[in-house]
Amino acid sequence: MSDNTLPNPIWLPMGDQAIMLDYTGFSPVHQAAQKEAGLTIEQREAIAAHIQRLAAHMRRLAPAGLIDIVPALTRLTFVVDPLILPQSSLKILVTLEHEKPLADVALTSRHWVIPVCYDGAFAPDLNEVADRCEMTSEEVISRHLANHLTVSVMGFMPGSAYLVGVDEALTLPRRANPRTKVPAQSVGIAIGQSVIYPLDSPGGWHLIGRTPFPVFDPHRAEPILFDAGDVVEFRRITEAEYHDLEQAYEAGHVTEADLQREMSS
């Protein structure tokens, strides 16, 4: 493996139709939870990036019987047709590919500038977040705007992205009482990450804003906006701008292309 700071992965079967490669660095004889909790943010991000590279590599290789490849932050799962590609064969295949350098697998990465309104009813948890982080609401907003975030992994619903790189001063656990309904396009923060809800759904993140632009729209040619590796930057807008942009989107005057920035690299 090119990056020797990563823990050695172990294989764990998930039934006979899936097998996962686990990078949390534990073995069954150790206390699994402690090992996982002991990973630093840097280690987790290095693992997540490696997993995305390996997933892209295997997706390109596309061996018969490999049905789905599901990256998570610390584990990579392969879904197989056991009659065509048994787990024992997949393990050998992945292990051989793992020996090769994966750095040349270019991940297509886009840079998004997402408009967010942090005002009024769009930000029901803003004041509480400010109190708990011991700062003003304006400071919460400016810290949320300050960093360019990275999509570390997608899931668990169409278009939902876990965005890492949030200012550490905004790190809070999830809400003790999850809401039964969070409106689609709400922008939330928790556990040092940020999310944009793709659908109306239950949710336990602290809601500090909302974007007028759907990250998931089944009527669009590309229903899902983000992919792993994309960079996301937020742009502050007023409530009036929110409503204008919402109407412009519905009328087809604003599209995904308007939210993309050329990568400077």
Added chain:
Amino acid sequence: MSVTILQAGPYSTIQDRGRFGYQHLGVPTGGALDREALAIGNILLGNEPNTNGIEICFGGFSIQFDVASRITLVGSIGAKLTVETPAGEISEYQTCDVIEVGAGDIITVPPFGDSLSVLLCIAGGLDVPVIYGGTGATPNAKIGGIEGRILQAGDVVPLGKAGGTPALSHHCQREIFAKRTTLRLMLGPQDFWFKQEAIEALLETTYKVSPQTSRMGMRLQGAALPHKGPADIISDAMMRGVLQVPADGQPIIAMADHGTMGGYTKIGCIIAADIDALGRIRPGDVISFTSVTAEEAALALQQHEAARRAALTVKSDG
């Protein structure tokens, strides 16, 4: 060339085999709870293997054809189907019967008792948009079917193009849809997060299927499965048939519409040979689990495929 839904029943959806290759974007696989039944229904009608059908949970479903077609009901031994012609003649059929229907006929699937779901397969299927490689509805993701939702009375759904009379007509023994309440699983991927008594309880006691069961998850009630430490993990991939265990120790089996990621520890996963049997287990049923190795799971799948081939026979003409 369409069907009109007269009664939708409590939870009826258009379903095919599911969406594969898009879980990394958060797109759930969805698909029929009983994909084996779907496969058999499509063989009986001479459809393409991934032709969709209507998955009916609990029954109470009624539909009218505006054109002649061919249908079959699969996924249960006991479910019945009636055909009422415009002249008022009513005939009753059983699962696996292949039925020629005429324009104006009303097909009804009354409530049934043995299975959770049945599939009404139609020659050519239903013509709804393909999104991420599938036509089935996953309502929690607002995707597939008709506007991502369950069927409603009054829906008019266009029929797909039927392939004509199948070259080989098949017969299927409906006993293949017998309910099985002992399910085989492989322990893992996180079985070692649990105390030994959790593994023993899982394999040696029975669990009752909770009324809070849906196409997302089958909740079970029984002996708690205690963790060694916290119940939560850094979220990772989910799979149909996985047994997740939250902090209260009561397992939840992931069903077709599960989210692509889950943050609870997974104690085991139902094997491929038994996974479609989940679509026949109803709330209130009592189920139990046995543990198998990867080698035993591979053999079980071969035996299962052989049993399916044996249940499906080609009818001789005449």
